[in-house]
Amino acid sequence: MSTANPTQADAAAELLAVNRRRRSIRRWVAIATLPLTLAALLFVGKLLSMYAFAHESISSFVAGGYAESESAARGQDVLNWFEPFKAPYNIGTAMAGAEKLPEARAELEEALPLATGLDVCAVRINLSLVMERQGDAAQADGDAVAAAEFYGEALQMTVETPEECSSDDAQNQSPDPNRDMSDTLKDNQQRQQEKQQQSQQNPDQGEQPQEPDQSDPQDRPSQSDLDDIEDRLNQGAQDREDQQDGEGGGGGTDKPW
Incomplete structure (x- = not known):
């Protein structure tokens, strides 16, 4: 009966101990790096989901599904x-x-301080358009004073847009490459200024009651005159409607980006 060489036995025992130490080290390394691994997986998952939600939000918005767009966003x-x-x-x-103008304004006002660089451009443009639409709504309700205030806020938001937003780099980063950002800013400023001035010139529009008609019946216009005036008013309203349709609707206010 033979016995193992002491040298070989010692070597085998040392090798076994080394393997145990290596397994122990690998186990502790895995435990130590587990949080980093989970964080990396979470980051990748967040990126993928972000692009998926963003694509769905944009696609729904373009298709007119605003509720679906909001849900995805x-x-x-x-x-x-x-x-x-x-x-x-x-x-x-x-x-x-x-x-949903008040809610939209609140969200865009939250986005504005979070945006940096050229990302500020689109946020400012949309926020100014929402303010302008609030002015349109107030004007339609006969509140010219509130309308003028909204138009003033929209104009200030547009005027304070950084000059870099009219650059080629800003256009390349625009969420809507089919619309020139520089031209949009100029058009918005001119339109909002005109609306503000019109509202300030007619602060009591829609608020004054009509006085009783005390004129002599003989001085009143005939039915044919009234029909002629009505035809002119209808034609003027149609011309204004056609002009607004040509500008993109919404009371002559551009659509958001």
């Missing part, structure tokens, strides 16, 4: 670490398309 708001302005920007833009 709210998916971006979960763990909103990467480009945090995009979630409230997309939510506000979708709400603006659905004419």
